[in-house]
Amino acid sequence: MRDLKPIAVKNVSLEKGLLSERMRVIREEVIPYQWRALNDEVPHAEPSHAMENLRIAAGEGEGVHRGFVFQDSDLAKWLEAVGYRLATHPDPELERTADEAIALLARAQEADGYLNSYYTIMKPDQRWTNLRDDHELYCAGHFIEAAVAYYEGTGKRELLDIVCRFVDLIDSVFGLEPGKLKGYPGHQEIELALVRLYSVTADKKHLNLAKFFIDQRGQEPHYFAEEAQKRGQKSPYWYTWGHEYNQSHLPVRQQTTAVGHSVRAMYMYSAMVDLAKAANDPGLLEASKTLWQNVVSKRMYITGGLGSQEFGEGFSADYDLPSDTAYTETCAAIGLVFWAHRLLQVEPRGEYGDVLEVALFNGVLSGISLDGQRFFYVNPLEVVPEIIARRKDHSHVRPTRQSWFGCACCPPNIARLVASIGRYMYSTEGDSLYVHLYGDSNATVEIAGTNLGIRQETEYPFAGQIKFTVTAEQTLDATFYLRIPGWCQGWSVRVNGELLTSPAIEDGYLELSRPWNHGDSVELSLEMPIERVRSNPLVRETMGKVALRRGPLVYCLEETDNGENLSALFLGGEDELMVDFDQDLGLPAIIGYAKRLASRTQDLYTTEEPEIETVQIKAIPYFAWDNRKPGEMLVWLGESF
């Protein structure tokens, strides 16, 4: 198994371009906004109660716990994002605020290390009695991730110490030894968090605990079934189809199809890769890759969105990808980025990077408005506001982004991913440097003990030209691997201005092996035409339809540009399309011609052929929809052939 190391967040600086701008919004808008939300200071938004819960748990407030049982995790994800943000952009005031929140966590932690405001306040004597539903281990996992990020970003150990004490307690409760619980989380998260903790602590206990949770999952007799029996509870509604909901229907190594709650699935499949690598367990990696194949070849939206139905926020069947009732939770696309990124570190294949960038630039970034003030939880591929208003089976879809959610998992999840996006760009292994993701940036990478500066100049993902310039104190023999995206049909590369005529390609990565000197440049040119993408004809929903894509960006049509009834538009093979910069959005749009079908009669059904009118259309990047006038939105257009 290969062992690539992602670059540290603090070693990448993005100063312009899309990712930089999204990071700025996270820094300047989202992180401060979320802090106010956690403190119930956002007018007109449902109160979070997160900080108040912890104060009550610490004995510094009175009352009951409010919000979801996993409300603590919102603070955890915020602290994780703050950790990344402080790594790249120090801010003493924000750091002080975060330190105070961490100090509150220390006070809310019970004497034996237990930390969970819901149980501390509401059910102090019932810890670990409902692993299936109550998210104690899930919240622990997020605190662990926050602790690692905060430690890496600031060097401060306080939160790390808190979570290590908590993990000691968890380790004393769970395990195969007599008297311990053989349970595992209802919502996976702590598994990958523990492997991450292990990367900082090198404490084998942390790795073994992750392994225990993964291996125990789905074993018979079924832990959740026995646990529910003890509580005397019937299964909840979302358990209609049984243990598939949280991927505990089978031992994880026997699972071959992505089922159930898609975010849980992503976190679990990610943890399987982490653990396979950390514990050198090729069988576990194979299991994760089998699931990967199922997801990307049969169950993934073109935007990288996952989860075809609202029920269980989950997967449905192979090739079942409805556009309008899609669930496609922002967190699931984020989880797909996590998973793809982990796979890249054990097997640097372009395919993983392709999916990573598709999910990031489409299904993840669609979750946040351009101004960073509104969020989508559900990211459909077709929206007709009046249908949403009148169809109960569309009621999970919102026609516009919302300012906050009662279940506010997505906004802080976007924040922590985008704030750490630098680490998704590069990996190193021995004398090799892998470039997975392009974006205007400066990075410092350590290759074979030598620091190298890498400047990327590019407008990616809006243009395909990327110029790398090397800063080095001395000549370094190294191999640069540049990912050639799967969408790219034509490309060229120049080193120090000289065109390479037959450069080597390995698993989707261009291989440049040479001694690198200060000032060396690599110019990668990726052709980025407008493409018409079709789904496999087995996808019922999009049969005979076409989506527009340019580079990694999927495009969509909005009513504000194209009028209502977008579904009456058809694209013919002869209809010309071109790129045109949209001044309002500050983004490249696609303009051109299409056909609009209209009825010749007032009848609902007719044998008359429809009237076909040629009209101008305009498509914008999917992630940028709903930043102007509300209305219809459509990704998949009719196609005449």
Place this chain on the structure above:
Amino acid sequence: MRDLKPIAVKNVSLEKGLLSERMRVIREEVIPYQWRALNDEVPHAEPSHAMENLRIAAGEGEGVHRGFVFQDSDLAKWLEAVGYRLATHPDPELERTADEAIALLARAQEADGYLNSYYTIMKPDQRWTNLRDDHELYCAGHFIEAAVAYYEGTGKRELLDIVCRFVDLIDSVFGLEPGKLKGYPGHQEIELALVRLYSVTADKKHLNLAKFFIDQRGQEPHYFAEEAQKRGQKSPYWYTWGHEYNQSHLPVRQQTTAVGHSVRAMYMYSAMVDLAKAANDPGLLEASKTLWQNVVSKRMYITGGLGSQEFGEGFSADYDLPSDTAYTETCAAIGLVFWAHRLLQVEPRGEYGDVLEVALFNGVLSGISLDGQRFFYVNPLEVVPEIIARRKDHSHVRPTRQSWFGCACCPPNIARLVASIGRYMYSTEGDSLYVHLYGDSNATVEIAGTNLGIRQETEYPFAGQIKFTVTAEQTLDATFYLRIPGWCQGWSVRVNGELLTSPAIEDGYLELSRPWNHGDSVELSLEMPIERVRSNPLVRETMGKVALRRGPLVYCLEETDNGENLSALFLGGEDELMVDFDQDLGLPAIIGYAKRLASRTQDLYTTEEPEIETVQIKAIPYFAWDNRKPGEMLVWLGESF
């Protein structure tokens, strides 16, 4: 307002052809089967408890009421069907059984006339406290319809007397007078039943009570809101969108859009026509016609199915007609037949007859298997069994017909419609005879006091040739109006063998005015080619798709004939289609060629154009699907243009 009279059920005899065969199945299979079901004698079927409930209410059994609050109505609909069946095909044994059931009803009726086994057993002191949900008036309505049918079919008054006593009680409870309840039924039905009762009793009280219920509906202060408050109840789930659920959101005359539960809507819109005619109330007719326009031009499936969503078993939005999640309850299509038939009697326009036969031959007949032993409640236009199994928002759809339902409204509703189908064929008015529906039959009609025999020889709806032969004792000056179906683009007519060159057409009816003599013949020839029907492009679901129709029959493709993945089939303009008789089904099928799209890659998304293969296809009448091997079914095919 016109005043056409439908022919009596007993005056039409259907001896061969589709309708005759469906009547035979109702007679020989469904009515006996339902009697066993009502008596809990069907193995493996959910018990109905209907007869047992009535025995308990009559003091002849012990225990609680079981089944739905409206369980009595299953017996009522059965008795109604038996009434029609005895009118056309006397059967002393069946009549004895029905008489015994009626005698039980007499014993279950309380001393003051009240008749409802649920309240008599469970809540004797709470009558009329939950009109919104508890169906007392609905069940009363079905008993009234049964009483009229049974009286007309057998001449026996027992059930009529029972319901008249019950109506006397209802009339003493409901009304505008001080001390009376100003309520109305949560599920409409009694309104049209009372007008029907009036047609037999000529008792103005019956008409006025119907008028009261219709006029009171939706008035403020809202009766159901006040009633719920008195009970201290919150609104049920299906009341999420308020009083639209049962069309009490507005006074009925102010309603312009079909909303809420589609069966309730149909029964109410029908009652509005009945009442408009019986009470000479043109405003009420206008209101019903406005709703008609909304339904048939924006909210009706090509099969005559109604109800686009499972939520509330109801309507959604204009042009929102999803094929796979359609609700399209069999009872709603039946209700549409009722409504169209009533409109025909006040305004003989072909449009109403067109919708009547589309609903009858497609959305209604699809509700019952060819052998009469299995039933659909929901009649979708696209079925993929594996999607139904994995998508919760498809869970109301069954991939195959079921033997019975806990909520068994549809099978007995089909029985009563099909058993009375004769009366939908002809109407008379003065010296005019209207022929609305074609089918091989012998009828006796009374025109201006003279009896006329009408023999129809035809294979309709499978062929467009219809030959009428008149039997008359004397010459009769009369006008025959023959409906020229809206789907028919070319036709001719011969009278006594002589082609008419420019016959008059009025509102979709061919007008033949002349002295009619014994032996006169009319040969109507309706061209019946295979047609490609398209929906208005505003229907998102079927944009760029095409359905096959021949005559009034909509066709569909089944997996057993065409392989799986039916949605990958496309019909091109040049693809030839022809009629071919299917020996297995005993029905004319459509065979021909289409394109099947296949992927050139294993990728879920590709820029490659799909592979296009020409394949043979076979379509069968929609009503006949799911009578062979289970599998996929599809009405709307892709269309290349």
